Amino acid sequence: MILNFCSYVQWVPGSDVLVAQNRNSLCVWYNIEAPERVTMFTIRGDVIGLERGGGKTEVMVMEGVTTVAYTLDEGLIEFGTAIDDGNYIRATAFLETLEMTPETEAMWKTLSKLALEARQLHIAERCFSALGQVAKARFLHETNEIADQVSREYGGEGTDFYQVRARLAMLEKNYKLAEMIFLEQNAVEEAMGMYQELHRWDECIAVAEAKGHPALEKLRRSYYQWLMDTQQEERAGELQESQGDGLAAISLYLKAGLPAKAARLVLTREELLANTELVEHITAALIKGELYERAGDLFEKIHNPQKALECYRKGNAFMKAVELARLAFPVEVVKLEEAWGDHLVQQKQLDAAINHYIEARYGSMGIGASKDTKGSFYLHSSSSFILHIYIFLNFDRNTASKYYPLVAQHYASLQEYEVRKSPFLQHEAMQ
Known part of the structure; x- marks a missing residue:
């Protein structure tokens, strides 16, 4: 699985070292836990076996009529053996004799x-x-000092002491486990201190709240001050909101x-909406940031439909604009539908655009658009033919008829003759 064209593979006896052959390469994995780390030798024959004894390990290769021995690194092999035996002191001693x-x-x-x-x-x-x-x-090193001191004072394995276990959990970044170990011993201060050292203030405050710690308010103030000192205004705002x-x-x-x-916060609280100066300040910031739709929501909430409509239009939020206009400014609906269509044309949403032109009752705009860039949309897709017919049927024939030849010529240029031969287009084109 880890070597293509593998003709030979074998474990070195008494170790986890793996030897394999790939064509003209002898591959050795001294640590199978890291398969990408492979030592390779070029050979001219086939591996026929392994021999281990007298403090060395050799791979026997038949090169023609001669058997050649390739010696492996015994130190690395001994490391694997020591690991298998659980003798980590011996494994360390071997590694210390090797270059990095x-x-x-x-x-x-x-x-x-493994040692951890x-x-x-x-x-x-x-x-x-x-x-x-x-x-x-x-x-x-600090953890070992704690464990050694506990072992000297109380005997036994110092690694079983709660502080040592908690610190090992911290080393693995399992902070919830460390917190649990501390709290099992009622070491609330130590759990809070761990989170403070890590600048995980939310967890620290949560522990203080759960245990009813008297320094809770002080912690909140310290957290807020740290957020301000580190210019985390957004997080400080969330803290104040909570x-x-x-x-x-x-x-x-x-x-x-x-x-x-x-704006989101203001929209959820009536007492803040009543603060006119505050709302004006927020809407000004929204408009400056070109967040027109959100500004329109806020203006609509404070019953200023005129400003809301202006913002919706600037932000191209035409759905909201039309809904508002139907209630407050009915005469603006037609203009908004036309503007909506123009916007959709710019976005290349051609079929959707013509529907809004129809809603605006701009028949001449929808049909005659083939003469300008505003409405050329419907001439770019034969799928719009049904919409053409819809326009032809729903608008004044005298107004629409002068555009029939142009539509027919367009489809002829696309070689869509069946469309060009439509009774509607054919009749008017012949005239």
Whole structure:
């Protein structure tokens, strides 16, 4: 599965090292956990077997009539054997004698993972140091000091101490497990301290709320101050909103350049809608940010339909504009439908556009558009023929008839003769 044209494959006896042949290549995996890390030798024959003894391992290759031995790295093989035996101290000793190569780096990573699982923390610390992961090595060093102190004072395995278990959970980024371990020991302060150190203030405050901690309000103030110091106005606004301070939240949203969020909050609270100055400030910010549709929603909510309609039109929110106009400005509906059609033409939504021209009762616009860029849409799709007929049937024949030849000529240029021969078009074209 991991090697094409494989003619030979075998485990090295007493280890997890894998040897295989691929045509003229001898492939060796010293760490099968990292299959991409493969050591390769060029050979001129076929592998016929493995021999291990006297402290060395050789791959026997028949090259013509001669048998040639290729010696493998015994140190790397011994590492695999030590891992299989669970002897991590021996595995560490072997790795320390080797130079850092991609193969040995993969082995250090494997050993670090296994050592953590076995709670052999001193070995895990050594692994992270070898890999150059300084933060993890330092964190484990501090953890080891706690475990060693507990072992000296109380005996037994210091790794079973709750602080050690919690720190190992933190090392794996399983913060909820670490929190649970702390709270099982009623170590609320330590759980909160963990989250504060990580700047996970939401979780810290949640713990304080759950346990009724007396420093809850102080924590909230500290969190808010940290958000402001780090210029996270949006998150600070969300915090103020969750605490019921709508005015402060809106101020922060506007400061963060998020007028849409401020508008959303205002639209949900009647007491904020009653604040005329506040609403004007938000709508001005929305218009400045070209968020016309949201500004129109806000104007409509405060019963200013004229401003709402203007914003809807600027934002091309024609559906809302037409709905509002039907109630407040019926005479504007026709113009809005025409503008809606123009907008759809610009968006290449041709069939949809003609329907709005029809709604606007602009028969001459819908038919005569073939003469200009505004309405040439319907001449670009033969599927619009039914719409042509709809126009022909629903508008004044004298007005529409002068455009029949033009439509017929267009379909002729597309070689769509069946359409051109329509009784409607044929009759008028002949005239």
